[in-house]
Amino acid sequence: MFEDRQGQWTYGLSRLRAGLAGVGLAVLLGACANVDQQQTPPTSQPQPDPSASATPASGAAASAAQAAQAAASAPVTRVVTKTTYVRVRRGDTLQRIASSHNVSVRDLSAWNRLKSNSRLRAGQSLKIVSKQTITVQAAAPGNAAPANTVQSRAVAAEVARHASSVTLVWPAQGRVVEPFAAGTTRGIEIAGKAGDPVIAAADGKVMYAGTGLNEYGSLIIVQHNKDFLTAYSHNRRLLVKTGDMVHQGQQIAEMGNENNDRVAVLFEVRRDGKPVDPMPYLPTPQS
CATH class of the missing domain: 2.70.70.10 (Glucose Permease (Domain IIA))
Incomplete structure (x- = not known):
């Protein structure tokens, strides 16, 4: 780890x-990288002058700007390969850890270069690889x-x-x-x-x-x-x-x-x- x-x-x-x-x-x-770098947040839009009279064109432009800003700041969902780690507790086995994380013993052993009958020690760190859908927040x-x-x-x-x-x-x-x-x-x-x-x-x-x-x-x-x-x-x-x-x-x-x-x-x-x-x-x- x-x-x-x-x-x-x-x-x-x-x-x-x-x-x-x-x-x-x-x-x-x-x-x-498994995913692109975090999205760049949009810059602040200029605020309209309250004393100025709005025209249909300016109203449409403001609406378009607001829509663009909302789209740019919207969260982006991606499927990525995630690597996480768990710490072995006293009494844990490969079978128990694999079952609790919904992975196979075969995969768990391969990710950590262990034999399927390997004994684990308390405090040991094990790698778990999975495909996950994440939301990247701007x-x-x-x-x-x-x-x-x-x-x-x-x-x-x-x-x-x-x-x-x-x-x-x-x-x-x-x-x-x-x-x-x-x-x-x-x-x-x-x-x-x-x-x-x-x-x-x-x-x-x-x-x-x-x-x-x-x-x-x-x-x-x-x-x-x-x-x-x-x-x-x-x-x-x-x-x-x-x-x-x-x-x-x-x-x-x-x-x-x-x-x-x-x-x-x-x-x-x-x-x-x-x-x-x-x-x-x-x-x-x-x-």
Whole structure:
């Protein structure tokens, strides 16, 4: 479950440094994608002047604009291949797990490279692959906090420079249920309730927002400078899109359990593409 994608991230970051336009990372993640990246929300439509008299033509144009906006923001349904994980509990067998997830023992064994009579150990993670119909939600206009031009330029300037460190805030309120372990985990997991806010740990640019990597579920990647980025995985709903400038403390997602066996956000800090322990960059640990 915790197999590191260091090579993929490093490749993506090398492409980012070539222009920081997000193209390298989008291509990287798109190559692994089962579905297209999250839909771009429509921009706000201009509001009519109440003092102006409406004409049939302007009324028709407004209706057409409203219809186009509604169509653009409508959820999109897709059939995708989903990879989820379950943790083995004491007494579980392949037969019991296969039956509870409506899959065959043969498939379950093949996905996990096990023999049909293999004995399982408590805490072991098993992969389950399925075809599922999902609805990709477009972020509703107004969910992301607006940023004026001056603020956006300041964030863009920070993203474009090298830095020896980054100052972060906690991306979610909750208990750390999975600590960082070099070579084993990619980051820390912070547990909570479905729908709890997930916030940007620092100012930055959203380099990716979508469902491109199976093990991450709904994923957001934020670049803070040329050396540091953060990632937020397993979200229930994304509230930003690729290319957005976000600010520290701004809500960017809702916590969920997408491709995870518990409601939690997997929070990663990457330096030069390599996962590092987020704790030294965060304030005093949450109680």
